[in-house]
Amino acid sequence: MAGLNDNGRSYGGGGYNNNRSGYSNSYNGNRSSSGSYNSRSSYGQQKELPPEITPKKVPEDYVDEAERIMRSLMSQPKKVTTSKIRNLLSLVTDIYNEENIRTEEKLRPESVVKLNLMRVRVAYECGRDNRDDTVKTFVKQTNLLEYLKGISDDRADLIRFAHYMEALVAFHCYFSGKEG
Incomplete structure (x- = not known):
């Protein structure tokens, strides 16, 4: 028998998750970490930021x-x-x-x-x-x-x-x- 989880999404009953924000075909409406678009592993290596900009004066020459x-x-x-x-x-x-x-x-x-x-x-x-x-x-x-x-x-x-x-x-x- 199907029901609603705490987020109001349906679970159980073997149905397909058809919510608008989900990218998952899981039965309980929860995304797995491997399918999450926020997962760091899905983006690969983080790009290193440049160093902080330190003030300098334009030289005399x-x-x-x-x-x-x-x-x-x-x-x-x-x-x-x-x-x-x-x-x-x-x-x-x-x-x-x-x-x-x-x-x-x-x-x-x-x-x-x-x-x-x-x-x-x-x-x-x-x-x-x-x-x-x-x-x-x-x-x-x-x-x-x-x-x-x-x-x-x-x-x-x-x-x-x-x-x-x-x-x-x-x-x-x-x-x-x-x-x-």
């Missing part, structure tokens, strides 16, 4: 660093596109244009918010780059996330970071032979 990094990246078979780098540059350029005309040492709160959103956007672009990891490699080699986090609310740090981004674009164009 940022132009030399940009040249060295872009020379290295351009020698690899898969290269980040000029448009991708220019899209990242445009995010900081908007903030730079507002802050460059000011004289205060601290960034406006709105600019700090925009910088944090830029950090989110860079992380997103890395995460969606699952084809060939060109964006991830670019961001890692250039320390973009670390430098963005290192700006905090210092206007001079923002200006140096914006100039560093410009240098990256310039050397990318120089080494690729393509107009930016």
Whole structure:
């Protein structure tokens, strides 16, 4: 004779489990661990997370660093596109244009918010780059996330970071032979 378990699902009676959320053909409406979509074994190995982003300051010799990094990246078979780098540059350029005309040492709160959103956007672009990891490699080699986090609310740090981004674009164009 069929009845209901504590969850309101039918059991017994030899009937097929026809509930909407079940993926099981078991008679009692309970999923076995091997058929569970939440089971860790069904997904295989967990992907290791990248290390925590530690804030860094853009170095004084940022132009030399940009040249060295872009020379290295351009020698690899898969290269980040000029448009991708220019899209990242445009995010900081908007903030730079507002802050460059000011004289205060601290960034406006709105600019700090925009910088944090830029950090989110860079992380997103890395995460969606699952084809060939060109964006991830670019961001890692250039320390973009670390430098963005290192700006905090210092206007001079923002200006140096914006100039560093410009240098990256310039050397990318120089080494690729393509107009930016």
